[in-house]
Amino acid sequence: MKKTGAEILFESLKQEGVDTIFGLPGGAVLTLYQALGKYAEEIRHILVRHEQGAVHAADGYARSSGKVGVCLVTSGPGGTNTVTGLATAYMDSVPLVVFTGQVPTMLIGNDAFQEADITGISRPCTKHNYLVKDVKDLAMTIKQAFHLARTGRPGPVLVDLPKDVVADSTEFSYPSKLKMRSYNPTYQGHPGQIKRAAKLIASAKKPLIYAGGGVILSNSSKELTTLGQKFSIPVTTTLMGLGGFPGTHPLFLGMLGMHGSFHANMAVTHCDVLIAIGARFDDRVTGKIESFSPHSQKIHIDIDPTSISKNVPVDIPIVGDARNILKTLLKYLEEETGQDWTKKHSEWQQQIAEWRKNYNSAPPDSHCGPCIKPQFVIQKINEITKGDVIITTEVGQNQMWAAQSFLFTKPRTLLTSGGLGTMGYGFPAAIGAQVAFPDKTVIDIAGDGSIQMNIQELATAVQYKLPVKVAILNNRCLGMVRQWQQLFYQQHYDQSVFEVVPDFVKLAEAYGAVGLRATKPEEVEPIIRQALSIPKPVFMDFLIDQNECVYPMVPAGAALTEMLLV
Amino acid sequence: MRHVISVLVENEPGVLVRVSGLFTGRGFNIESLNVAETLDPTISRMTLVTSGNEQIIEQIIKQLNKLVNVVKVVDLTGSDFVDREMILIRVKAEASSRAEVLRILEIFRGRVVDVSPKSYTLEITGDEKKVQAVVELLAPFGILEVVRTGKVAISRGRKEALGTGRAQEQKAES
Numbered sequence: 018m019k020k021t022g023a024e025i026l027f028e029s030l031k032q033e034g035v036d037t038i039f040g041l042p043g044g045a046v047l048t049l050y051q052a053l054g055k056y057a058e059e060i061r062h063i064l065v066r067h068e069q070g071a072v073h074a075a076d077g078y079a080r081s082s083g084k085v086g087v088c089l090v091t092s093g094p095g096g097t098n099t100v101t102g103l104a105t106a107y108m109d110s111v112p113l114v115v116f117t118g119q120v121p122t123m124l125i126g127n128d129a130f131q132e133a134d135i136t137g138i139s140r141p142c143t144k145h146n147y148l149v150k151d152v153k154d155l156a157m158t159i160k161q162a163f164h165l166a167r168t169g170r171p172g173p174v175l176v177d178l179p180k181d182v183v184a185d186s187t188e189f190s191y192p193s194k195l196k197m198r199s200y201n202p203t204y205q206g207h208p209g210q211i212k213r214a215a216k217l218i219a220s221a222k223k224p225l226i227y228a229g230g231g232v233i234l235s236n237s238s239k240e241l242t243t244l245g246q247k248f249s250i251p252v253t254t255t256l257m258g259l260g261g262f263p264g265t266h267p268l269f270l271g272m273l274g275m276h277g278s279f280h281a282n283m284a285v286t287h288c289d290v291l292i293a294i295g296a297r298f299d300d301r302v303t304g305k306i307e308s309f310s311p312h313s314q315k316i317h318i319d320i321d322p323t324s325i326s327k328n329v330p331v332d333i334p335i336v337g338d339a340r341n342i343l344k345t346l347l348k349y350l351e352e353e354t355g356q357d358w359t360k361k362h363s364e365w366q367q368q369i370a371e372w373r374k375n376y377n378s379a380p381p382d383s384h385c386g387p388c389i390k391p392q393f394v395i396q397k398i399n400e401i402t403k404g405d406v407i408i409t410t411e412v413g414q415n416q417m418w419a420a421q422s423f424l425f426t427k428p429r430t431l432l433t434s435g436g437l438g439t440m441g442y443g444f445p446a447a448i449g450a451q452v453a454f455p456d457k458t459v460i461d462i463a464g465d466g467s468i469q470m471n472i473q474e475l476a477t478a479v480q481y482k483l484p485v486k487v488a489i490l491n492n493r494c495l496g497m498v499r500q501w502q503q504l505f506y507q508q509h510y511d512q513s514v515f516e517v518v519p520d521f522v523k524l525a526e527a528y529g530a531v532g533l534r535a536t537k538p539e540e541v542e543p544i545i546r547q548a549l550s551i552p553k554p555v556f557m558d559f560l561i562d563q564n565e566c567v568y569p570m571v572p573a574g575a576a577l578t579e580m581l582l583v
Numbered sequence: 584m585r586h587v588i589s590v591l592v593e594n595e596p597g598v599l600v601r602v603s604g605l606f607t608g609r610g611f612n613i614e615s616l617n618v619a620e621t622l623d624p625t626i627s628r629m630t631l632v633t634s635g636n637e638q639i640i641e642q643i644i645k646q647l648n649k650l651v652n653v654v655k656v657v658d659l660t661g662s663d664f665v666d667r668e669m670i671l672i673r674v675k676a677e678a679s680s681r682a683e684v685l686r687i688l689e690i691f692r693g694r695v696v697d698v699s700p701k702s703y704t705l706e707i708t709g710d711e712k713k714v715q716a717v718v719e720l721l722a723p724f725g726i727l728e729v730v731r732t733g734k735v736a737i738s739r740g741r742k743e744a745l746g747t748g749r750a751q752e753q754k755a756e757s
Contacts, residue, residue, distance in 0.1 A: 140601060141608050145651040148597075165651060199593060199654040323645040326638065 022152040022183035023052035026116065029159040031059055032191040035087050037078065037452060039063045039071040043091025044131060045118030045180050053089075063452060063481060066473040068095050070445040072102020072173075073471065076111050077446030080432045081407055082453040083236070085112045085166050092118040093131030096177070097138060101439055104142035106173040108436025109257060110234055112166040113173035114159075121181040122150055136177050144172030152185040160192050169202025170321040171234060202320060206337035206345060214292075214316045214333050215349035219356065221290035223365040224250045227273065227302075230257030230435065231295015231319060237340035238262065238428040241294065244343060248350055249358040251369055253281040255296050256420050257435040264424035270369065274302040275571045276417040280372035282569075282577040285310050287368070293317045295339045298328040299436070300573075308576030318342050376569070376582055388562035389538050391415070391490040394545075395422040398460060398488060401545050406458040407450045409433065411443040411467030414496035417567040419462040441470025444487060448474055451483040458486070458549065465491040465518050468556075475528040478554040486548050487556050492563045493518050500566045504581070514563075525556040534558040585614070586640050586660040587736045590629040593652040594620055601650050602629060611635065611643050615668075615733030626654060630666075630735045659736050666736035669708045671696065672718070675725035676703040684724055691717050702727060 020028065026049060030038070040062060042050045053062060065071040068090045075086030086106075090099055096117040106113045120129040136146045145165050147158050155178075162174040218224055232241050232254075238261045245252045245268050252262045253273040262269055271278035273285050285291065291313040296302070303309040309329060317324075317331040318339050325334040335342055395418055398406070408423055409432040410416040416433055425431050432450060434442040447461040461468075468489055478485050490496075498513040522532030531551050535544045541559065548555040569580040592598045599618055606613050614632040621628050633643060640658065647656045659666075676684050681703070688695065688705055691713060697704035707717050711734070718729065 136597065137600070140597075140604055197651070200651050321649070323642065323649050325645075327642060330638075 020189040040089035045092035068098035073445035074449035077449030081450035096135035112171035119179040146175040206342035225288035229296025232261035235339040240343035260425035279376035409443040440467040521558040530554040
């Protein structure tokens with residue numbers, strides 16, 4: 018049957034199982050929006066207030082649900098506004114398909130109104146992108162875009178749709194098979210390598226698991242937990258890996274790296290076998306590369322071959338899907354009979370326990386004077402919600418305090434921009450997560466700087482009755498910038514302290530949401546409880562101590578053992 | 584160390600910029616780059632000359648492989664291969680020096696492709712050393728312009744298969 022390009026797009030989305038898209042219309046996509054009206058029953062469109070918000074919301078939807086997030090925006094500025102969102106998703110390997118409108122093919126290259134070379138602009142921040150020049154190629158392109166987004170190392174894919182292409186018609190049938198000769202991600206790890214890894218782990222006296230976001234993406238937190246538990250191997254995770262191993266487990270050491278726990282950084286420095294799973298040895302994790310885990314033999318499991326030996330040379334690389342590999346690894350390890358794993362690693366566990374005791378990085382509680390401590394707010398959120406919540410964060414101190422103080426016990430419960438470090442991510446991401454899970458509590462832990470970067474999405478949350486909660490840790494400054502200036506730039510607080518901060522309570526009310534404020538520690542708990550009881554978006558404005566810094570801290574470029582402790 | 588890398592890519596618009604963008608974006612060097620269609624019109628071959636230590640070359644190859652449009656990457660360096668470059672040189676050729684320029688050209692088995700009253704345009708093909716030697720020998724006469732193709736390279740023996748129309752079967756085999 019003949020269909021227009023616009024109909025083909027939505028028919029194809031249905032075939033891909035898409036029931037929600039985030040977008041904002043404009044001149045070049047009006048044909049698409051008109052057609053979307055006919056699919057309103059099957060495809061829900063969430064109208065955002067800025068295209069960056071659309072991509073972050075789709076990203077939050079994807080990270081929380083594991084499905085592909087989908088956006089639809091117009092040409093020119095619509096497309097360029099998606100760039101930060103695409104780069105955010107690309108760095109953190111989030112499956113997205115972003116459709117951008119484009120001027121008619123005959124006008125491409127003419128500097129037409131609202132024309133931008135979006136495939137050119139987005140090339141380095143997408144896994145792949147397409148400009149569809151013929152309606153006959155549309156269905157296959159969409160099929161490929163979804164395939165690329167969700168397979169291998171996931172990532173964002175952009176599809177640029179000229180206005181005349183979506184208006185044109187052709188015979189439609191959604192391709193059932195896909196052939197891409199140049200794209201074949203590896204899923205099964207090499208059995209020989211996995212066997213070698215098992216032998217090495219069995220021979221270790223001081224093994225350590227270092228798990229990253231790949232564990233979440235590959236849904237292998239169950240296998241990871243078994244690996245740690247059964248063979249008595251302590252686990253540290255990256256920011257992206259939080260929730261991949263239960264944060265309440267005695268084997269869990271917390272996050273490692275720049276703001277990692279003291280014992281995690283000590284353990285990674287002194288271990289003899291380091292098992293990296295779905296992590297990429299990022300500079301915020303390794304610190305000074307020459308001093309990173311200098312005594313260990315390293316096993317690296319990753320689906321992306323480029324991650325392996327990029328920053329740190331490894332002894333046993335295993336390319337493939339973490340879940341498949343962990344399953345096989347567990348099988349091989351179980352064959353190593355006659356081992357009393359607990360006893361074997363008890364000395365190592367003791368050493369770690371000592372480090373843990375020596376510097377207990379547990380942040381201060383409420384009895385810290387008249388000021389609200391940000392860690393206290395986060396601990397209270399953790400306590401009151403019993404951890405059954407999806408947390409999103411912005412970027413800066415709020416992000417690190419959330420990572421340190423909240424005990425994430427399940428995967429896909431922390432949504433945060435780890436790689437790109439995008440301020441303004443958390444709020445729209447929370448909206449996306451709330452769309453995916455209408456009945457869950459979703460809380461964005463924000464700063465007063467970050468929340469202002471996508472605050473317009475409050476209108477979206479109010480419109481769709483998404484009861485997202487935002488905990489603003491309000492220190493009237495760009496806290497992490499200020500912290501670096503305090504520690505490394507001789508207390509020159511250049512441009513980091515705000516002279517004007519909006520009244521977030523009134524601002525929330527202006528949007529039709531609810532605003533609450535706490536200025537004293539004893540107000541924290543009642544306000545969180547009150548916010549959670551309101552079935553509407555709520556801004557909680559916590560006026561926190563401006564001088565509070567994130568500790569421990571490894572200065573950029575220093576070794577992990579050179580931590581600044583409080 | 585210098586490496587000659589042969590890259591087979593889908594013959595589609597935008598592929599060249601994906602490859603060159605990868606090099607600039609990740610701070611890799613490109614000394615020369617040559618692209619043309621293969622026998623299989625759906626595949627193009629790029630011959631890339633780059634340099635870096637072992638770790639960088641490994642990253643370059645992995646990153647190239649990661650590009651969705653890249654079908655196959657072969658690092659020819661260290662294997663048995665032949666490489667050639669062609670240059671076109673316009674060199675001053677006054678009455679007094681014409682004979683000498685032609686003599687040099689003959690030694691290097693080059694050809695005259697254009698003549699004007701005061702210059703010759705010459706075509707020379709060879710490996711890097713030969714091409715360099717010609718340029719050096721002709722320099723004293725006065726070189727007006729040089730255009731070089733950059734290296735093209737092919738491995739010796741039969742392992743070449745992709746880009747000859749049997750790409751898919753070969754990929755399946757390997």
